[in-house]
Amino acid sequence: MRLALALLLALVLAAPAAASERHPTLGELEGEVMCPTCKTTLDQSSAPIADRIRQFISARIAAGDTKSEIKQKLVAQFGPAVLAEPSKHGFNLLAWVLPFVALGVGAAVLAWLVWRWSRGREGSPAAAGGPSIDPELERRVDEELARFDG
Amino acid sequence: MPARLKHGLQALTIAVVLGLLALLIWKVVHQDEGVKLGGGRTPPAPQFALARLDGPGKLKLASLRGKVVVLNFWASWCAPCKSEAPRLEAAWQRYRGQGVVVLGVDGQDFSGDAKRFIRKHGITYPNVHDGPGDIGTKYGVTGFPETYFVDRRGRLVGDRVVGEVSAEKLAAGITRALQS
Numbered sequence: 001m002r003l004a005l006a007l008l009l010a011l012v013l014a015a016p017a018a019a020s021e022r023h024p025t026l027g028e029l030e031g032e033v034m035c036p037t038c039k040t041t042l043d044q045s046s047a048p049i050a051d052r053i054r055q056f057i058s059a060r061i062a063a064g065d066t067k068s069e070i071k072q073k074l075v076a077q078f079g080p081a082v083l084a085e086p087s088k089h090g091f092n093l094l095a096w097v098l099p100f101v102a103l104g105v106g107a108a109v110l111a112w113l114v115w116r117w118s119r120g121r122e123g124s125p126a127a128a129g130g131p132s133i134d135p136e137l138e139r140r141v142d143e144e145l146a147r148f149d150g
Numbered sequence: 151m152p153a154r155l156k157h158g159l160q161a162l163t164i165a166v167v168l169g170l171l172a173l174l175i176w177k178v179v180h181q182d183e184g185v186k187l188g189g190g191r192t193p194p195a196p197q198f199a200l201a202r203l204d205g206p207g208k209l210k211l212a213s214l215r216g217k218v219v220v221l222n223f224w225a226s227w228c229a230p231c232k233s234e235a236p237r238l239e240a241a242w243q244r245y246r247g248q249g250v251v252v253l254g255v256d257g258q259d260f261s262g263d264a265k266r267f268i269r270k271h272g273i274t275y276p277n278v279h280d281g282p283g284d285i286g287t288k289y290g291v292t293g294f295p296e297t298y299f300v301d302r303r304g305r306l307v308g309d310r311v312v313g314e315v316s317a318e319k320l321a322a323g324i325t326r327a328l329q330s
Contacts, residue, residue, distance in 0.1 A: 036258040036283060048227040049258055056260065077260055079282030 024067035029057050032084050033074060041084050184290020185306060187298075192305040192330070195221070195298070196288040200278035203256060203264050209278050211253075212304070218245075218327040219300040220252045220320065223286050225259040226267040228294040230314040235271040241320045242275040249302070250324055251276065257283040257294070299323040301330035 027043075033053060035045035042050050053074070060070045074082045086092035185193045199210040211219070222238055224231040242252040254277035256264040261279045268277055280286060289298060290310075297311040297320070307330045311319050 049225070052227055052260065052263070077281045078258065079284070081282055 021067050024061060024070065026054065026058055026061065029067065029070065030054065033057070033071070034082050034084055036078050036082060184288060187290075187306060188309050192301070192307050195219075195300045195304055195306050196285065198278075198280075198285045198288075200255070200280055200285065201261070203254075203261060203268060203277040203279050209253075209276060211300075214251055214253070214300075215304050216249070216302055218248075218250045218302060218324060220250065220324060220327075221255060221289075221298040221300060222252065222295060222315070223255045223257055223280075223289070223291045223297070224295045225257055226263040227259065231295045232267075232271070234295055234314045235267075235273060237315065237317050237320060239271070239273055239275065240317070241324065245324055248328065250328070253278070255280050255285060257281070257286045257291070297323070299327040301327045303330075305330070 030043040031041050033042050034040065035042055035047050035050040035053070037047050037049050038045045042054060056074075057070055060073065065073075071083060086095045185196065187193070195211060197211050199208045201207075202209050220238070220241065222234075224235075238252050238254070241250075252275040254268075254273070254275060256267075256277060257280040259279070259281070261281065264277065264279060267273075283291075286296075289296075293312070295314060297315045299307050301307045308323055308326045311323065
């Protein structure tokens with residue numbers, strides 16, 4: 001049952017990605033391709049070369065190219081820096097790996113601190129059932145409370 | 151939290167901050183701002199080997215050693231590049247017999263667009279394609295067009311011409327490079 005659910009979830013998540021790969025839109029590629037002169041994504045640029053790249057993308061979409069094919073053609077013309085996402089090999093791989101490493105280290109430190117904190121509470125006199133308050137003080141508090149209630 | 155652990159975490163935090171600061175300083179120091187010109191400086195022209203737009207194969211700047219090179223950075227989408235193209239072609243025709251080569255470097259452009267531009271403007275001097283614009287960055291190009299003069303020994307001479315180059319500036323730059 002769990003396996004079937006996991007498969008279903010994977011299918012639900014993979015379907016839009018596959019559709020986007022086969023039938024990309026200009027809008028989504030504008031956010032994934034850089035303008036070579038202004039160093040921003042196309043959707044934030046009105047430079048002449050940005051307009052020309054938008055025109056190229058539209059023509060390639062109309063010709064039936066996939067998203068990867070369009071990106072490959074742009075990289076062949078302008079180099080890998082034309083892609084907004086860093087490539088997944090060489091030094092650029094760090095940009096993909098480091099956030100997960102930082103997340104893992106952060107989670108481990110947090111878990112360790114929580115573990116230390118809970119152990120500290122278990123070892124405290126109150127948790128151990130020992131006297132948590134001075135008996136004389138407790139008696140005086142009870143007397144004051146009784147007088148207050150009366 | 152035990153004192154040892156506290157000190158360890160503090161040391162780790164300081165190390166991470168110092169590491170990031172060192173990275174930032176390294177990036178600023180190693181930023182490629184291109185060659186420094188003017189004031190009588192004659193730095194060596196950054197070398198390159200780029201795909202030819204006027205034929206097959208690559209053209210190496212080093213292969214032009216012994217000639218004066220007028221290096222013109224341009225793009226097909228740049229308006230002033232269209233107006234200066236006839237002047238560059240005229241200089242090529244006038245000075246080629248004296249060992250001068252005009253070399254166009256098309257940057258941040260589609261090679262197909264560049265080839266159409268060359269045909270449309272009747273350009274006969276050699277042209278190469280620097281799609282990512284990396285070579286332009288090495289020279290310190292900040293926009294298109296820009297023109298540099300390389301002497302026979304492969305050194306940049308005089309000042310670069312930023313923007314559309316006039317016939318007078320072309321003649322002056324070529325004369326200085328020939329006499330260098």
